[in-house]
Amino acid sequence: MKKYMACIATVVAVGSVSACGSSNGSSTGSAPATAATTGSKAATGGFTGSTKLPSGKVGVLQVNAQSERIQIWGKTAKDALSKVGWKSEVIDGKGDPAAWAQAMTTFINEKVDGIVTLAIDPAAILPQLKAAKAAGIPVITAGITVAGPGKNLYAANYAPPDGRFGQVLADYLKTKFPAGTEYVDQDLTAVSGAHALITAGDPLMKAAGFKLVGTKDLNPADLVPQTSKAAVDLTAGHPKAKIMLTCCDFAPPIVVPALKQAGRTGVTIAARYDNPSSLALIRQGAPVVIAAADSDQSVLLAIGQLLAKKASGTAIDPKADAGKYTFKMVDKATVPASGFVFDPATQIAAAVKQWQTEYSR
Template sequence: MKRILGGAVALVAAVALAACSSGATPGETTGDDGEKTLGIVAYIGNNAINQQAIRGATTVAEENGWTVKVTDTQGSADEANATMSSYANQGVDGILVLVFASTAIGQGLQAAKAAGVPVISWGGGEADGIVATTSNEAVGKASADALVEEMGDEGDLLALTFHPGKLCLDHQNEFDAAVAETELDITYNEVVVPGQQQSATNFTAAWLTNHPEGQGNYGIWTCWDEPMEGITAALKQAGRTDVKTFSTNGSAPGILDVQSGEVTSVVWQPSEDEGAALMETLIEAIEAGDSWEPEVLKIDGVVVDASNVDDFIAEHPDAVQ
């Protein structure tokens, strides 16, 4: 079944650090010993939207008497599988995996299933052993639609992709579907993680040399907004203000870049709400036992551009902190 959670879902109360309210660092246990433990497999621990999802899940977990462990895998699927297996061996009561495609964590899922540990996935997709996951389709489609509306049917686009990340892959699928209906000329480049900002800077600088100022309708799209920091750096270095820029996820720097006029639009993804909803669903799944049917949670994103950025920040002050 699919649970649709509207964009009006209230933000979860913020806690001091992404990993936990007690100030733990990745790999440490938060709070006092409790009856249940959640093991979190972070994709990139210092990534803003990863932190927000962790914060949302941690808040709900601690409110329900759980303790939380966080491991930063730095984008390594091998490390994610190893961490899930370790958590299963430790006897955690649930595992939250962020970003990794569920098809890439088969070993970890097998270990969790063998130990009877339910798994929730932030954006990884459905798979055997996963009791709930979030969908990235709505956010990707909102970004693609905003881009096409701004760019029109003709022009040149640089698209920075990242296929190992399931969120990025889903966002790109929506992007590809939208631009396929236009005459836009697309150049694709795959960013490197870690090093996404520098990778984006290099690709942008190279693309700009072949797209001189004043000779076209230009745009750059990235499947999440950390590479946008590299994109804007390259644009500043080249003195270019004629290139429209688009991204997703809506971290604090991304939204502030829209406010300053450096970025055309970003789709804010309510990651904290998603993390909270996943944790709430995990608790429900454990209570339901064998009668539980896997769920896909959908929470709409918000397109933030020059027309609404000030109102958005006023309504969601935590989004820029």
């Protein structure tokens, strides 16, 4: 599994790409979280002056730093920890289970105060999760939901509900296209959180009268050519399809140029996350819509929980992120002129402020 999850760095580097979903710009879902919380107390903040918080270190394991969204989450973790005076070690897992295992072993040997994994299902690192638990090192997975054997070894899984992205996209699309519209799916069943978007969105699409006429399951070991080829094959095989519902955030910057070259520019690409590449595509008029969420909250919640545990022994709350996420559809009518829909820097600042209040003497 050499390359998976999200927009490929080389694609991002060479072109403007974007994925966004839109509607009237209003949010759907629960009210936005104003800061990351630590469980028994609200946690936030940058630590200035005297503080009761001891120093610490967190290991952050990225499933694959070629993912644009994974890069953003890793930077959020690093920046937030720096602002509170903690050390961080961010390791790119390169989509390779062997690299994930080695990184986990490194963190355990270094006796870090906690580990945050980004988009790694537990079965792939089961021995290391057991070793971390035996060593008393809490491991929290953030960003995307995980599933499978060993899920209970994570102290918590903080992520916007992945199925909700599919629901938000379906609700939007049925207001823009008539019943009977044909559509195709790009799925990634090898990644549970990615697949959840499709399994939640398809029933709503079908209930609204849309016709699913084709599906391609992507190979996570070869994402860029797989995603491009699948898009061309799906639209060539189903020329009446007007929508491509995709599991993930990496599709728009790959699919848009592929379909343009194939002469299939009339297909709307429906994806997730307010990646800069996807937002750029929307600003340029590409047929892209995305469901966005303030997913950096999940990373900040994980850090807040680890800070609280080190500072006062507070038990990690596996339900600390309940109701913390806001979803928005973004399209050409609602895309911001610049920046993110949910700015990571703003979310970090709010969390740091809370942590400062929590731990200042």
